[in-house]
Amino acid sequence: MDIPDTSSNPASDSSTENNAPGVLLAAKSINKDFAEKKILENISLTIEEGQIVTLIGPNGAGKTTLVRIALGLLQPDSGSIYHRPALRIGYMPQRVHVEPTLPLTVNRFLQLANRQDKALLSTTLDDLKISHLEGQQLTAISGGELQRVLLARALLRKPELLILDEPAQGVDLAGQAELYQLISEISDRHRCGVLMISHDLHLVMSSTDEVICLNHHICCHGKPEHVTNDPAYLNLFGANASQNLAVYTHHHDHDHGIGGSVKKHHHD
Amino acid sequence: MIDSMVFFLTTDFVLYALAAGVSLALVAGPLGSFIVWRRMSYFGDTLAHSALLGIALGLVTDSNPQLSIIVSCLLFAFLLTLLDRRPSISTDTLLGILAHSSLALGVVVLALADSVRVDLEAYLFGALLTIGNADLIWVLVVVSLVGIVLSVFWNDFVLITVHAEIAEIEGKNVNRLNLILVLLIALTIAVSMKIVGVLLITSLLIIPPAAARSMATTPEQMAVRASIIGCISVVLGLVSAFYFDVPVGPSIVVVATLIFLLFYFYPNVLKARS
Numbered sequence: 001m002d003i004p005d006t007s008s009n010p011a012s013d014s015s016t017e018n019n020a021p022g023v024l025l026a027a028k029s030i031n032k033d034f035a036e037k038k039i040l041e042n043i044s045l046t047i048e049e050g051q052i053v054t055l056i057g058p059n060g061a062g063k064t065t066l067v068r069i070a071l072g073l074l075q076p077d078s079g080s081i082y083h084r085p086a087l088r089i090g091y092m093p094q095r096v097h098v099e100p101t102l103p104l105t106v107n108r109f110l111q112l113a114n115r116q117d118k119a120l121l122s123t124t125l126d127d128l129k130i131s132h133l134e135g136q137q138l139t140a141i142s143g144g145e146l147q148r149v150l151l152a153r154a155l156l157r158k159p160e161l162l163i164l165d166e167p168a169q170g171v172d173l174a175g176q177a178e179l180y181q182l183i184s185e186i187s188d189r190h191r192c193g194v195l196m197i198s199h200d201l202h203l204v205m206s207s208t209d210e211v212i213c214l215n216h217h218i219c220c221h222g223k224p225e226h227v228t229n230d231p232a233y234l235n236l237f238g239a240n241a242s243q244n245l246a247v248y249t250h251h252h253d254h255d256h257g258i259g260g261s262v263k264k265h266h267h268d
Numbered sequence: 269m270i271d272s273m274v275f276f277l278t279t280d281f282v283l284y285a286l287a288a289g290v291s292l293a294l295v296a297g298p299l300g301s302f303i304v305w306r307r308m309s310y311f312g313d314t315l316a317h318s319a320l321l322g323i324a325l326g327l328v329t330d331s332n333p334q335l336s337i338i339v340s341c342l343l344f345a346f347l348l349t350l351l352d353r354r355p356s357i358s359t360d361t362l363l364g365i366l367a368h369s370s371l372a373l374g375v376v377v378l379a380l381a382d383s384v385r386v387d388l389e390a391y392l393f394g395a396l397l398t399i400g401n402a403d404l405i406w407v408l409v410v411v412s413l414v415g416i417v418l419s420v421f422w423n424d425f426v427l428i429t430v431h432a433e434i435a436e437i438e439g440k441n442v443n444r445l446n447l448i449l450v451l452l453i454a455l456t457i458a459v460s461m462k463i464v465g466v467l468l469i470t471s472l473l474i475i476p477p478a479a480a481r482s483m484a485t486t487p488e489q490m491a492v493r494a495s496i497i498g499c500i501s502v503v504l505g506l507v508s509a510f511y512f513d514v515p516v517g518p519s520i521v522v523v524a525t526l527i528f529l530l531f532y533f534y535p536n537v538l539k540a541r542s
């Protein structure tokens with residue numbers, strides 16, 4: 001990462017202007033308003049080969065808007081987006097809604113991504129442990145299985161950059177950790193960059209290189225262990241932790257230490 | 269009885285009717301599947317109703333009726349797509365206004381133009397048995413064109429139906445693909461007017477796919493089975509129209525509906541036998 005960790009305003013970095021060959025995507029000074037409300041303010045970030053960048057932030061912080069701008073689905077009001085020429089992006093959307101009138105097996109859905117490479121299809125299914133789902137209807141599988149199918153679809157594009165919008169949505173806690181581990185392995189193996197949105201820093205900590213804490217502007221960013229101690233992060237998540245946690249009814253009230261000991265959260 | 273049936277089925281006008289109806293049913297299967305998947309049946313209805321206005325304007329301006337239907341359907345399809353991108357009122361309200369105002373306007377124009385005498389019923393409910401050589405050629409040309417475009421863009425059409433955003437990210441021009449699909453529907457509706465008529469066209473497009481849904485596991489299966497059900501409906505519809513001496517268009521739709529009901533209530537009726 002070429003953004004200095006100490007800078008609270010990475011937009012001042014000029015690296016996006018002459019991008020190194022390893023840079024897959026660079027956003028520079030992105031601003032976006034919706035209905036006169038500032039959604040994104042002066043956002044800059046770069047993603048390099050093999051690098052995992054995680055966006056965290058409360059609901060409505062502009063995470064999905066930023067990802068949509070990075071994908072080119074949405075135009076920023078000002079600022080620029082650089083994609084390395086001929087960049088292949090594998091995108092995993094937050095959700096897929098398939099009309100009940102449309103019959104679609106997992107296999108047929110995946111073939112929409114890549115019809116030719118049958119070998120890649122079977123190895124990807126094996127890697128993600130979803131071979132048994134091939135013949136099932138997309139509407140009939142569980143939330144966690146669907147997330148894996150969507151990830152498989154993104155991988156079938158042989159991406160250089162994976163963009164994942166809340167990949168762990170609808171997956172139970174144990175499954176979430178496993179999924180993030182898997183994403184980290186994929187990034188290592190294929191040297192692809194990853195930009196993902198997550199709600200929970202603790203779960204992604206071990207599998208991310210860079211964390212960007214977003215609340216309309218970049219509050220803080222850097223290595224995960226750096227961000228967890230940043231006053232801006234604590235302000236956003238620490239002090240209001242009980243309010244944030246209340247949104248997630250599945251969220252446990254404790255963490256497990258390295259040795260399995262239970263550490264209670266302290267709510268005030 | 270059998271003799272007269274064989275005679276009936278081999279007369280020129282019945283052969284024309286069969287050829288036109290069956291070839292239309294072949295493309296109506298896949299095309300109608302998209303209408304069902306994308307919840308566009310009301311859109312199809314609106315296009316069909318607007319076709320009557322096209323006929324009326326064509327007669328008043330003394331231009332080729334088939335051509336004026338096609339042009340007006342394509343224009344309306346284009347207009348509807350544009351309006352749909354600026355949603356100031358909800359789409360179904362907009363479609364409702366356009367469908368019935370164009371139908372009403374069409375009838376009014378036809379009544380005002382007293383220089384021409386028109387069999388309104390033929391346009392509303394179809395007149396398959398009056399199909400001539402030129403009509404059949406129109407149907408065959410349009411059906412082949414629609415069939416070719418559908419097969420070329422099939423995968424893209426399915427992808428934009430499942431997830432338009434993914435398609436866009438992967439470099440597909442989603443707006444253009446949507447427009448092509450809409451124009452194919454408009455063309456098909458324009459040539460099927462003579463077969464089932466303005467009021468029944470959409471049913472020929474959506475009932476066979478709806479009937480095929482319960483026995484399909486992939487989009488392709490549903491499309492092909494819808495084509496087969498459509499063809500069976502056309503043939504049985506023609507035969508029963510002769511047998512019971514009823515209008516052909518409605519008879520085809522009734523047969524299709526009976527097939528739909530059969531598979532709706534007994535989805536396994538074919539599996540049980542095999």
